[in-house]
Structure formats: C-alpha cells, structure tokens
Amino acid sequence: MAWADGLPLMHVDAHRIFVHAGVTPEFPIDKQSPHDLLWLRTHSATEYWGKHLCHGHTASRSNPRTTGNRTNIDSACVFGGALSCAVFHDDVAGGPLEFMQTR
Known part of the structure; x- marks a missing residue:
C-alpha cells in the first residue's frame, strides 16, 4: 500500500497523458x-494540450474504446468484465496500436 500511495497521480510523456479518471481541460496540465485525476467521469472533446488522454475509472463492457483524442481502458473488470x-x-503520437484483454 505504501508503494502504491507513493505513485504519481498522472504520468505525462511526449505524446500522452495517463491518469486514473480524467483531467479538466480548462486548467493547465500542471494545475x-x-x-x-482520481474521480472525474465526464470528458469533453478536446486536444488535451496536444496529447492523447488515456484513462479508466468509467467502467463499461464496451471499453476499451478510443473516442477522438481519448482512450478509456476500463472494461468493467471489477464487475466481471475483461481486464484490459x-x-x-x-515514438508515435495518438491512440493505442492495439488493446489486449483477459477474462
């Protein structure tokens, strides 16, 4: 638990933003x-500061799914869905090349 508690809430690389739940585009990425980052469930269509947003937290058996400049990978594993x-x-900007899943 101490290890997980010490992890950052967001990871940003050259092309993407990785968060648990989401970001608020109206505020700068560093704010x-x-x-x-942990609880957001609504996502607006945006460019996310020129990066692709990858998140979970909003479970659906129709995920993983890429919509515009955002990918939701929460495929409802906690509810009996797949782990994705x-x-x-x-080195390539944009969404995922593929998804992998296990039941």
Missing part, C-alpha cells in the same frame, strides 16, 4: 486537482 490494457508506440 490539475487530485480529485479530478492499451499498447502504445513510444
């Missing part, structure tokens, strides 16, 4: 609130 991950190319 995001911990609450939104997205595969990205470090």
Whole structure:
C-alpha cells in the first residue's frame, strides 16, 4: 500500500497523458486537482494540450474504446468484465496500436 500511495497521480510523456479518471481541460496540465485525476467521469472533446488522454475509472463492457483524442481502458473488470490494457508506440503520437484483454 505504501508503494502504491507513493505513485504519481498522472504520468505525462511526449505524446500522452495517463491518469486514473480524467483531467479538466480548462486548467493547465500542471494545475490539475487530485480529485479530478482520481474521480472525474465526464470528458469533453478536446486536444488535451496536444496529447492523447488515456484513462479508466468509467467502467463499461464496451471499453476499451478510443473516442477522438481519448482512450478509456476500463472494461468493467471489477464487475466481471475483461481486464484490459492499451499498447502504445513510444515514438508515435495518438491512440493505442492495439488493446489486449483477459477474462
């Protein structure tokens, strides 16, 4: 638990933003609130500061799914759905190359 508690709430690389729940586009990326990073469920169509947003927290058996400049990988594993991950190319901007799932 101490290890997980010490992890950052957001990871940003050259092409993407990775968060648990979401971001608020109206605020700069370095001013995001911990609450939104962990609990946000609504997402607006935006460019996310020129990066692709990858998140979970909003479970659906129709996920993983990429919509515009955002990918939701929460495929409702906690409710009996698949456990999913997205595969990205470090040097290529945009969404995932593929999804992998296990039941």
